[in-house]
Amino acid sequence: MxxxxxxxxxxxxxxxxxxxxxxxxxxxxxxxxxxxxxxxxxxxxxxxxxxxxxxxxxxxxxxxxxxxxxxxxxxxxxxxxxxxxxxxxxxxxxxxxxxxxxxxxxxxxxxxxxxxxxxxxxxxxxxxxxxxxxxxxxxxxxxxxxxxxxxxxxxxxxxxxxxxxxxxxxxxxxxxxxxxxxxxxxxxxxxxxxxxxxxxxxxxxxxxxxxxxxxxxxxxxxxxxxxxxxxxxxxxxxxxxxxxxxxxxxxxxxxxxxxxxxxxxxxxxxxLGSPSPSFDLYDEKAPIYTNPLFLPGSLINSCKISHSIISDGCFINDAEIQNCVIGIRSIIGKNTRIQNSIIMGADYYESASHIRANRFKKIPNIGIGDNSCIEGAIIDKNVHIGENVTIKNANNIEQLDAENYMIRDHIVIVPKGSVIPSNTAI
CATH class of the missing domain: 3.90.550.10 (Spore Coat Polysaccharide Biosynthesis Protein SpsA; Chain A)
Structure with a gap:
């Protein structure tokens, strides 16, 4: 060779x-x-x-x-x-x-x-x-x-x-x-x-x-x-x-x-999260290499998770996750339901000073807040989603450009770094 x-x-x-x-x-x-x-x-x-x-x-x-x-x-x-x-x-x-x-x-x-x-x-x-x-x-x-x-x-x-x-x-x-x-x-x-x-x-x-x-x-x-x-x-x-x-x-x-x-x-x-995926990520003879981030294992409490991939460094509390891919450093709040979605996670954890600044600016922290519902969506990295947020293409729209989200091929996409305030319905 x-x-x-x-x-x-x-x-x-x-x-x-x-x-x-x-x-x-x-x-x-x-x-x-x-x-x-x-x-x-x-x-x-x-x-x-x-x-x-x-x-x-x-x-x-x-x-x-x-x-x-x-x-x-x-x-x-x-x-x-x-x-x-x-x-x-x-x-x-x-x-x-x-x-x-x-x-x-x-x-x-x-x-x-x-x-x-x-x-x-x-x-x-x-x-x-x-x-x-x-x-x-x-x-x-x-x-x-x-x-x-x-x-x-x-x-x-x-x-x-x-x-x-x-x-x-x-x-x-x-x-x-x-x-x-x-x-x-x-x-x-x-x-x-x-x-x-x-x-x-x-x-x-x-x-x-x-x-x-x-x-x-x-x-x-x-x-x-x-x-x-x-x-x-x-x-x-x-x-x-x-x-x-x-x-x-x-x-x-x-x-x-x-x-x-x-x-x-x-x-x-x-x-990739199905019981028998067509593409096998777990083939020891032909592994997929990437940047080793040295993240801790994910902390998961009182959750119901099925047919999903959960990546490293996540905090997931009392959530229901079905048929999803959850990316690195994802933070998912209590009583939140996510279905048929890709959550890409975050590039960093927010510091205490960042969190205080968010509170002063009335911006949700990075991650997904409590009591939210996400279906059929792609949430890009470093997105701030507040509490009681619903993201779902209920009207089956094929394509749409909005201020802080888009719809392509009936899939709701929240771009990188976007802010979705609490009590928002998409």
Missing amino acids: DNVISVILGGGRGTRLYPLTKERSKPAVPLAGKYRIIDIPISNCLNSYLNKIYVLTQFNSASLHRHITRAYKFDNFSKGFIEILAANQTIESMDWYQGTADAVRQNLRFFNQPNIDLVLILSGDQLYRMNYQEIIKEHIRTGAEVTVSAIPAERTQAEHLGILKVDEQGRIIDFSEKPKDEKIIDAFSVSPSVFDRHGIKAGDRTLLASMGIYIFNLDVLNTILKETRKSDFGKEIIPDIIKKRRVCAYFFDGYWEDIGTIKSFYEANLK
């Missing part, structure tokens, strides 16, 4: 995850109570013995940089590293990254190192566990110049994904981005024998979708990006090169979820 460099794309403006991306980049958004989204691809790399990692960042990247530098350190005797490449002006380019391919193009000088043959390109907003050694072995076995990781998909998913057409050997011969025409979808249906050859029981999954994970031969990547100024791998580069280059598919049949939208992020998080 010493001849492979991993490149994790930090994402663009993150508009689909707004307002969670109001003050942070997509990969820095908290996940599963104690992690960040960026921990997923980094952990996959480290568990695959790939320890030469670059993270390309651009928007709202301060918290992401801080998290990476604190969480991931290599000793002096290791060849491994994780380096952040933020968008910046150079003699060659005065522009910010225009897309995934343009971000890689602007940083090729860092990847062109002695004894490097392959570049693994990853997304920073997906939830999955993969041993990248397997895709690398398949790339070498097939003699591919480019390999695209692909997952079986149903017809109903076609309009949300990039769909691949492959021959009997798994070589990609056509590509369609989010097709809606039934005739096009029919033309991209995969033969059952192709799935069988790769040990996949397809069932109703008749299509093959790109996962946004690519392996490039380094010399091929250099040539492709210098021959064209196109800026995106999925929409432009891959469809353009399949007729000129040997581009093969790697068939993946595990759990994979793009969590780049509010709805997908919300649903994927809540599934």
